[in-house]
Amino acid sequence: MKLYDFPLSGNCHKVRLMLSLLQLDYDLVFVNLKEGEQKTAAFLQLNPLGQVPVLIDEEVVICDSQAILVYLARRYGGEQWLPTDAKSMSQVMKWLSITANNIQNSIAAARLHFLFNIQLDLDLAQQKAYQILQIFNEHLSRREWLECSRPTIADIACFPYIALAPQGKISLDAYPHVTAWINRIKDLPGYISMPGIG
Ligand SMILES: N[C@@H](CCC(=O)N[C@@H](CS)C(=O)NCC(=O)O)C(=O)O
Structure with missing residues (x-):
């Protein structure tokens, strides 16, 4: 997995924390928000909103921290983190x-x-x-x-x-x-x- 990340972002931290709680390995890709890297054409291909976090898990690309938490919980967390009833x-x-x-x-x-x-x-x-x-x-x-x-x-x-x-x-x-x-x-x-x- 690959997480497009900015260290001071609380939205990114939600994802980093969840990945750690689930003991999942991933690579961090630093996106320099201060330099506007989130608005480059390459990044907008990943997230047209031009924001971090973005998570890539094989062929799955997910933006928005809440959506990523839902993905990680359902994909890797069983019933514990997001129950299905x-x-x-x-x-x-x-x-x-x-x-x-x-x-x-x-x-x-x-x-x-x-x-x-x-x-x-x-x-x-x-x-x-x-x-x-x-x-x-x-x-x-x-x-x-x-x-x-x-x-x-x-x-x-x-x-x-x-x-x-x-x-x-x-x-x-x-x-x-x-x-x-x-x-x-x-x-x-x-x-x-x-x-x-x-
Ligand atoms: N709803 C989104 C909001 C993401 C968001 O606001 N990201 C900020 C960093 S915390 C960002 O990338 N800001 C740069 C920009 O909007 O240009 C989420 O929960 O992931």
């Missing part, structure tokens, strides 16, 4: 949508502003970030994992940008159930970190 699968998928929308547009957006000087409505991003953290904290006050009483790709998909929240000047201090969940993920066998996650 209708209720459990829909519960896991809900969190994939939440991370791609609510987390990306709030917590991840604030981080982009401070780390890469991206101009955006910071007040709105931070306000939405605290709303979503409150929802996670309440949800995790009653369970250890987001769904299914065990780690699934729901947890892996939501983890990086929440753990990276302090880089967007969003404090996790008021969310003890979220920080306990972060620590449980860090304790998983095969866990790997990335720059910005302590």
Whole structure:
């Protein structure tokens, strides 16, 4: 397998973490986002959206971190990481949508502003970030994992940008159930970190 990657990307880290938890071998291909390598003709052949991560597994090319997690879980993870019964699968998928929308547009957006000087409505991003953290904290006050009483790709998909929240000047201090969940993920066998996650 080959992962087109940028080290500071939380979306790429979801995939690196999943590959490690599944103990899968792969090659990393560095895509220099700062130099615009993701917009070259060659890369756009892989992902017309011009974004990392992209995973290639033999003849299969997958873009979008959530889609890649679904692929890895189904292809290599058995029932553990993405269960196939209708209720459990829909519960896991809900969190994939939440991370791609609510987390990306709030917590991840604030981080982009401070780390890469991206101009955006910071007040709105931070306000939405605290709303979503409150929802996670309440949800995790009653369970250890987001769904299914065990780690699934729901947890892996939501983890990086929440753990990276302090880089967007969003404090996790008021969310003890979220920080306990972060620590449980860090304790998983095969866990790997990335720059910005302590
Ligand atoms: N929905 C996509 C978003 C991917 C994304 O935003 N990738 C960023 C890095 S985290 C990127 O490649 N940005 C460069 C660009 O948009 O030009 C996913 O989950 O993979």
